[in-house]
Amino acid sequence: xxxxxxxxxxxxxxxxxxxxxxxxxxxxxxxxxxxxxxxxxxxxxxxxxxxxxxxxxxxxxxxxxxxxxxxxxxxxxxxxxxxxxxxxxxxxxxxxxxxxxxxxxxxxxxxxxxxxxxxxxxxxxxxxxxxxxxxxx
Amino acid sequence: xxxxxxxxxxxxxxxxxxxxxxxxxxxxxxxxxxxxxxxxxxxxxxxxxxxxxxxxxxxxxxxxxxxxxxxxxxxxxxxxxxxxxxxxxxxxxxxxxxxxxxxxxxxxxxxxxxxxxxxxxxxxxxxxxxxxxxxxxxxxxxxxxxxxxxxxxxxxxxxxxxxxxxxxxxxxxxxxxxxxxxxxxxxxxxxxxxxxxxxxxxxxxxxxxxxxxxxxxxxxxxxxxxxxxxxxxxxxxxxxxxxxxxxxxxxxxxxxxxxxxxxxxxxxxxxxxxxxxxxxxxxxxxxxxxxxxxxxxxxxxxxxxxx
Numbered sequence: 001x002x003x004x005x006x007x008x009x010x011x012x013x014x015x016x017x018x019x020x021x022x023x024x025x026x027x028x029x030x031x032x033x034x035x036x037x038x039x040x041x042x043x044x045x046x047x048x049x050x051x052x053x054x055x056x057x058x059x060x061x062x063x064x065x066x067x068x069x070x071x072x073x074x075x076x077x078x079x080x081x082x083x084x085x086x087x088x089x090x091x092x093x094x095x096x097x098x099x100x101x102x103x104x105x106x107x108x109x110x111x112x113x114x115x116x117x118x119x120x121x122x123x124x125x126x127x128x129x130x131x132x133x134x135x136x137x
Numbered sequence: 138x139x140x141x142x143x144x145x146x147x148x149x150x151x152x153x154x155x156x157x158x159x160x161x162x163x164x165x166x167x168x169x170x171x172x173x174x175x176x177x178x179x180x181x182x183x184x185x186x187x188x189x190x191x192x193x194x195x196x197x198x199x200x201x202x203x204x205x206x207x208x209x210x211x212x213x214x215x216x217x218x219x220x221x222x223x224x225x226x227x228x229x230x231x232x233x234x235x236x237x238x239x240x241x242x243x244x245x246x247x248x249x250x251x252x253x254x255x256x257x258x259x260x261x262x263x264x265x266x267x268x269x270x271x272x273x274x275x276x277x278x279x280x281x282x283x284x285x286x287x288x289x290x291x292x293x294x295x296x297x298x299x300x301x302x303x304x305x306x307x308x309x310x311x312x313x314x315x316x317x318x319x320x321x322x323x324x325x326x327x328x329x330x331x332x333x334x335x336x337x338x339x340x341x342x343x344x345x346x347x348x349x350x351x352x353x354x355x356x357x358x359x360x361x362x363x364x365x366x367x368x369x370x371x372x373x374x375x376x377x378x379x380x381x382x383x384x385x386x387x388x389x390x391x392x393x394x395x396x397x398x399x400x401x402x403x404x405x406x407x408x409x410x411x412x413x414x415x416x417x418x419x420x421x422x423x424x425x426x427x428x429x430x431x432x433x434x435x436x437x438x439x440x441x442x443x444x
Binding site: 079081 | 154155199200201202375377394395396397398399400438441442443444
């Protein structure tokens with residue numbers, strides 16, 4: 001599956017992502033491609049149906065667009081570590097299991113989710129949620 | 138010196154968000170064998186070159202991470218005497234009856250100052266599927282997946298690393314094989330062994346208690362690490378870093394995440410530690426090389442992402 005940055009629609013198809021797409025648990029997927037916008041960062045990325053929001057950002061980060069910092073940090077990509085937490089402010093999506101250590105049911109209902117466990121059903125608008133940084137002491 | 142007292146890491150119990158996906162990861166991909174599913178839904182697994190009943194336990198939960206890191210000890214008498222030493226150190230112990238996990242005898246559990254639950258036990262039934270001992274072949278059933286030979290070690294993140302070091306060395310008779318001591322903040326990490334491996338368990342000082350960095354499974358050689366990398370890409374497994382090598386332990390390695398975000402490692406090589414060896418020490422000047430010998434740079438995800 002190939003993703004490309006909206007600002008570079010054709011240049012990045014050969015770029016190898018260090019991450020990996022995680023197919024939605026509720027296949028089949030369509031050929032639709034949704035746009036995910038991070039308003040405060042002035043950034044939009046494309047996300048094909050069936051890919052997670054984090055997949056879209058990771059492909060964007062790995063593209064050859066220099067100087068654009070991803071607003072979402074890539075951790076385990078599987079809902080366990082909590083480092084890719086975001087707040088969805090517009091759009092529809094489904095989620096798969098994410099660790100309740102990092103996202104309570106109340107938070108999930110309010111749009112606070114882990115980007116790696118979110119699969120868009122429409123265009124989305126989101127904001128990054130600063131995670132209490134884990135640092136070496 | 139013969140290995141006495143605590144023999145080795147015995148089993149690890151991990152929390153997973155989805156059991157079916159976890160079983161595919163640990164059995165089909167890493168190459169463990171299914172032992173069975175218990176009445177409470179926990180799944181028991183073992184590696185192909187282990188004799189004991191099981192070495193990995195998966196428990197479905199709503200959050201990922203580590204439940205228990207358990208060591209097998211030499212005998213029931215040793216278990217009794219170690220229990221007294223653990224309590225004398227000031228930790229409260231609890232008794233887990235035989236059979237709470239199938240195939241295991243009684244266990245003694247306690248929470249160490251880093252917030253992790255450690256257990257000790259002396260008895261495990263021999264596994265039905267185990268290496269032969271009379272004119273043994275290199276394997277009984279053809280290995281699959283990454284062909285892991287055994288559960289090797291774990292790395293845990295939590296506070297009070299000085300107390301943890303004191304506990305493992307003074308109470309359980311482990312040795313520190315390598316350490317990272319930073320000039321301004323003190324000990325960052327310790328690698329501990331109860332035998333002659335580079336490590337059986339390791340700790341990184343970290344403000345959140347009870348965190349899990351990774352569980353490692355041993356492969357035969359560097360070529361098998363490459364094959365593990367092929368499997369990781371072929372099946373879209375979430376990669377962390379590798380294939381590469383650590384300066385610390387000198388192990389050759391690849392790290393990747395299970396479907397619940399718990400970090401797993403397949404690993405080979407590493408130093409041999411004898412109890413009269415001096416401790417190897419790393420400081421802030423070459424820490425990048427210590428963590429990843431080829432990249433020679435610190436890696437935020439590897440150092441800070443835990444479950």
